[in-house]
Amino acid sequence: MEPSDVAIEFQVDDTPQPDLQLAAAQSEQRFRAALPQLFAEQMRVVELSFFEEKAHAEIAETLGYSARYREIQASPGDDQASQTAE
Numbered sequence: 566m567e568p569s570d571v572a573i574e575f576q577v578d579d580t581p582q583p584d585l586q587l588a589a590a591q592s593e594q595r596f597r598a599a600l601p602q603l604f605a606e607q608m609r610v611v612e613l614s615f616f617e618e619k620a621h622a623e624i625a626e627t628l629g630y631s632a633r634y635r636e637i638q639a640s641p642g643d644d645q646a647s648q649t650a651e
Contacts, residue, residue: 596615600608606628613619613627 600611603611609628610624613624614621619627
């Protein structure tokens with residue numbers, strides 16, 4: 566086997582797979598269909614997070630949440646009681 570044959574053997578096929586494309590399209594369709602069922606603020610958070618790819622801290626700042634709320638969101642589970650208190 567020649568070196569060029571080895572390179573061909575281990576080439577990665579980056580072509581999108583049709584079944585994965587279909588699954589992704591179906592998931593996005595279900596996701597978008599569920600959006601109207603959310604409250605306006607929840608929908609805005611989803612839009613910022615998934616469609617605009619904003620970080621949690623950026624979303625909190627955009628929506629005017631307190632610094633403490635942003636800290637809690639950055640480390641979920643550390644202080645769940647304080648999150649509901651704000």
